[in-house]
Amino acid sequence: MSDCLFCNIAAGELPTELVYEDDRCVAFDDIAPQAPVHTLVIPRQHLVDLKSADDPALLGHLLDVARQIAAGRGLTDFRTVINTGAEAGQSVFHLHLHILGGRAMSWPPG
Numbered sequence: 001m002s003d004c005l006f007c008n009i010a011a012g013e014l015p016t017e018l019v020y021e022d023d024r025c026v027a028f029d030d031i032a033p034q035a036p037v038h039t040l041v042i043p044r045q046h047l048v049d050l051k052s053a054d055d056p057a058l059l060g061h062l063l064d065v066a067r068q069i070a071a072g073r074g075l076t077d078f079r080t081v082i083n084t085g086a087e088a089g090q091s092v093f094h095l096h097l098h099i100l101g102g103r104a105m106s107w108p109p110g
Contacts, residue, residue, distance in 0.1 A: 006094035010044045020069055024061055027069055027099075036102030037073050041065050047095040050084040066099050075101035081109075 008014045010026050019039055020027035030038040041062050047053045063080070070078045078101030083090040 004046055004094050005092055006042045006096060007046050010042060020065055022065075024058060025065055027065060030098070035100040035105075037070075037075060037078070037099065039066075039069055039073075039099040041069070041097040041099065043095055048093050049090060049095055050082050053095055062097050066097055070099055070101060073101070075099075077101065079105050079109075 002008070005014070009016045009028065016028050018026050018028050020041070023044070025041055025043050027039055027041045030040055043053075043058055043062065045058070053059055066080050078099055081098040081100065082095070083098075
């Protein structure tokens with residue numbers, strides 16, 4: 001989808017330093033970090049949100065990549081977040097998983 005920011009990043013059309021990439025997803029640091037580590041994992045395929053993701057293998061892969069990135073960054077405690085819909089805080093309508101770590105997290109988050 002040519003007007004999707006994350007599709008353009010995944011396609012390499014926007015200069016972004018990737019922290020991970022494979023044939024199914026890419027990961028990069030959030031431009032407005034909410035924690036010392038704040039990385040996004042996105043599928044290369046355009047999916048608007050979690051509701052539109054019907055491939056359990058892809059969803060499992062995204063979580064596994066998040067686990068690998070957290071470990072690689074030395075995080076033993078971290079939070080993963082998937083916002084689905086504007087009222088839940090989703091601002092880019094391309095499925096993405098947040099990895100947040102490097103500080104204590106409070107609950108509830110919002």
